[in-house]
Amino acid sequence: xxxxxxxxxxxxxxxxxxxxxxxxxxxxxxxxxxxxxxxxxxxxxxxxxxxxxxxxxxxxxxxxxxxxxxxxxxxxxxxxxxxxxxxxxxxxxxxxxxxxxxxxxxxxxxxxxxxxxxxxxxxxxxxxxxxxxxxxxxxxxxxxxxxxxxxxxxxxxxxxxxxxxxxxxxxxxxxxxxxxxxxxxxxxxxxxxxxxxxxxxxxxxxxxxxxxxxxxxxxxxxxxxxxxxxxxxxxxxxxxxxxxxxxxxxxxxxxxxxxxxxxxxxxxxxxxxxxxx
Amino acid sequence: xxxxxxxxxxxxxxxxxxxxxxxxxxxxxxxxxxxxxxxxxxxxxxxxxxxxxxxxxxxxxxxxxxxxxxxxxxxxxxxxxxxxxxxxxxxxxxxxxxxxxxxxxxxxxxxxxxxx
Numbered sequence: 001x002x003x004x005x006x007x008x009x010x011x012x013x014x015x016x017x018x019x020x021x022x023x024x025x026x027x028x029x030x031x032x033x034x035x036x037x038x039x040x041x042x043x044x045x046x047x048x049x050x051x052x053x054x055x056x057x058x059x060x061x062x063x064x065x066x067x068x069x070x071x072x073x074x075x076x077x078x079x080x081x082x083x084x085x086x087x088x089x090x091x092x093x094x095x096x097x098x099x100x101x102x103x104x105x106x107x108x109x110x111x112x113x114x115x116x117x118x119x120x121x122x123x124x125x126x127x128x129x130x131x132x133x134x135x136x137x138x139x140x141x142x143x144x145x146x147x148x149x150x151x152x153x154x155x156x157x158x159x160x161x162x163x164x165x166x167x168x169x170x171x172x173x174x175x176x177x178x179x180x181x182x183x184x185x186x187x188x189x190x191x192x193x194x195x196x197x198x199x200x201x202x203x204x205x206x207x208x209x210x211x212x213x214x215x216x217x218x219x220x221x222x223x224x225x226x227x228x229x230x231x232x233x234x235x236x237x238x239x240x241x242x243x244x245x246x247x248x249x250x251x252x253x254x255x256x257x258x259x260x261x262x263x264x265x266x267x268x269x270x271x272x273x274x275x276x277x
Numbered sequence: 278x279x280x281x282x283x284x285x286x287x288x289x290x291x292x293x294x295x296x297x298x299x300x301x302x303x304x305x306x307x308x309x310x311x312x313x314x315x316x317x318x319x320x321x322x323x324x325x326x327x328x329x330x331x332x333x334x335x336x337x338x339x340x341x342x343x344x345x346x347x348x349x350x351x352x353x354x355x356x357x358x359x360x361x362x363x364x365x366x367x368x369x370x371x372x373x374x375x376x377x378x379x380x381x382x383x384x385x386x387x388x389x390x391x392x393x
Contacts, residue, residue, distance in 0.1 A: 195340050199342060202342065202348050203342075203349065204348075232348070233351040236342075236347070236349065236350055237304070237316070237350075239348055240347060241306075250306075254320065255317070256315075256317030257318070257319070257321050260321040261321045264321050264324050
């Protein structure tokens with residue numbers, strides 16, 4: 001068809017259904033799921049989170065959708081799936097509990113309220129672990145499962161956070177959410193959380209050394225969308241070097257690359273594609 | 278001939294190093310050693326090679342790193358098209374260089390001075 005420039009979105013082009021992946025999983029784990037209700041929860045959440053983005057640059061709704069998809073894999077109830085989709089609406093958007101109650105009823109509202117209440121617990125140290133376990137016993141186990149799924153998705157996308165925040169999230173994952181997943185007998189979730197936490201802790205081992213700090217600080221010169229990739233790649237290479245002197249050499253030489261890299265990444269050759277982040 | 282990327286010395290060194298085993302994925306530090314280049318030269322070239330599609334990069338499975346007690350690595354690999362174009366470009370550059378050397382060798386001391 002003539003008149004359509006390359007890369008231009010055709011008006012009226014049909015976008016792939018964002019719920020396709022979720023539906024696919026539900027076909028296996030919950031063939032009787034109320035897809036109409038779940039779609040409505042998605043649409044309300046998407047409408048309220050509209051315009052918000054994750055640090056990765058993705059629309060915010062991708063996060064609750066991912067949490068719901070993890071829950072779908074665990075065979076969660078319709079109510080839990082809706083609560084997963086809506087779990088950040090009342091805290092992060094003007095959507096109120098009253099509106100949630102009117103739109104989705106008491107059961108889903110109670111689940112969301114308990115998830116929000118669980119967020120109030122500060123996840124630090126052994127007392128937090130005890131609190132989380134107590135919360136799991138006291139509250140609906142579905143609520144803790146959604147929190148665990150929430151952290152799993154946050155750990156999957158943890159590289160977009162600053163290194164110090166990555167370390168904190170990884171420690172919390174290991175100290176609180178891995179035991180919580182074990183308590184709920186969510187074996188696959190527990191295993192993935194353990195792997196992600198270990199990888200994050202190991203990746204950031206050198207984030208606090210002099211060489212690591214310098215590299216981390218200087219990546220700020222690179223285009224925002226590419227910073228996480230280069231920071232992680234370089235901190236990784238840094239940790240492969242055992243001697244402090246060779247780490248300092250690596251950091252010094254790589255620093256020299258940053259201004260040139262910034263120019264390269266900001267002015268791509270015509271027709272070039274962006275390196276993947 | 279005009280290539281997708283300017284064939285500077287470092288670009289040639291990196292492409293030669295990667296073409297030694299074109300299917301092997303390699304991480305930055307490894308390529309910098311193979312090509313004999315400092316990382317300060319390497320990474321901007323890798324970014325350019327990736328932008329023109331000669332090279333692809335991806336993270337390894339983080340579990341591999343965990344098993345070996347190190348962070349996951351970013352691996353670079355020549356694309357099929359990139360390997361092909363790199364071979365053509367390097368071959369042509371070698372040809373030009375050979376021709377130039379032959380011309381210089383054939384030239385008499387006196388005539389060389391004139392032709393320069």
